[in-house]
Amino acid sequence: MAHNQDGNHTQVHYVGDSRVRADRPKMYPKDYSEFPGRTEAFFPDFLLKEWMVAAVFLVGFMTLVMAHEPELGELADPTNTGFLPVPDWYFLFLYQLLKYKWAAGKFVVIGTVILPGIAFMALMLAPWLDGTKERRPIKRPVPVGIMLVTLVAICALTWAAEYEHELQLESAIGKTPQNTKVIAQDEQGYQIYAKNACIKCHGDNLEGKNGPTLIGTGNRHTAEEITKYIDEGKGTAMPAGMFQGSEEEKRILVEWLMKQKQQ
Template sequence: MAHHSNGNDKQVHYVGDSRVRADRKKLYPKDYAEFPGKTEAFFPDFLLKEWMVAAVFLVGFMTLVMSEEPPLGELADPTNTSFLPVPDWYFLFLYQLLKYKWASGPFVVIGTVLLPGIAFLALMLVPWLDRSKERRPLKRPMATGIMIVTLIAICALTWAAEYQHELQSESVPGRKPNDTTVIGLNEQGYRIYQKNACIKCHGDHLQGLNGPSLLGVGNRLTHDQINHIIDHGRGAMPAGMFQGSPAEKQVLINWLLQQKQK
């Protein structure tokens, strides 16, 4: 116990010999509204808000999961050789990354460990790389730049994976689209199609046998593209397979252009 040196009778209590006042008050940060974006107690103010947001999101997510049954695909069929496995949408960008030569085969470690590791490590290190007190994106070029580049890369790879998967699905032999109606089976174009042995690879109903399905080819290819494929071939189809006259080729192309899906 001690007295103030100014002579008043107020007693000051100390803890042991540390000269720390026993009646000390907790230090609270200044009002957050007074300095927006610059000061806020991490615990409990900031952490409590994060917990509340997480709780609301979790409740909403659980409600959605319990109210809607998860979509299930067809039953697994080991005899279905036209099935193309593909990961869930949130892994499509990694799936696409492994298709490139420099990230697959002998370099698979680059695509599976190195590049994803660098990307996620950069995101984790953003708070230490950019320690600015600013919250506006334009005032935080490093954090904003890393996030924008990452989002663009993920979106581009996801789109490429989905697009290539659709192309592969259309070219798988024996795989039938939703609308399998063949237009104009009694027309001259179909007879030319049969005459030139197209039917051996593409099937009598364009369903695809050794070659890809031509159902809906009118939606996918233009007149010039079909003409180029007939003349020069594509994939396993060699050039010069068509043995008819130029007029017959045009009739065949026009007939193929009619094969459209709704």
């Protein structure tokens, strides 16, 4: 407040500028206390929770690993013609992919590099391909579509690989080559073979069931090798001592197996 020359009071008026917004946004980061219960700091709050969940999962996973020993198959046997090798279940979809003509042979680079590379890059770039803040799947078609296509493709290829493998096993069991005679069940060697546990694993006609086929054994092994397999076993599927016959019966069985040759 000021005075003029006459001693009277002079009033001062303050005028606001309407061009300055009173509700203009703040120029500093929002404090998380403004949104209680809706958000949290990434470090250390959110990251600590993720670490705790990961630690619980890791402990549970390692407990299962130590409690259940992995199943081991038979020892590698290059003479076992009834064995059908397949990769582990998590690689079955790639194994099946390489069976198709457009992804194998001259085009094997498509099945081994191009298609897996496209799928990997699509999954890696999914967060940048869709920048929406929506959390509902129906509002996020790009990342959800990529994930669904990937999951369906992996599941379908894995199922196809397993299905074809089962068909191959079924066709291999009980299949006798055209140049191999059907086993004569009235022979003494066959009767010894059937009386022991051999027939349960190798089949009525040596075609192989739970064990490898014995068709053409005489082409692949000597009498000494067959005798050694009978006495000492072979791998975990055929332990020693499974043959319960006498030495004379063992000799007859070995001679009979040596006659099983493919012409």
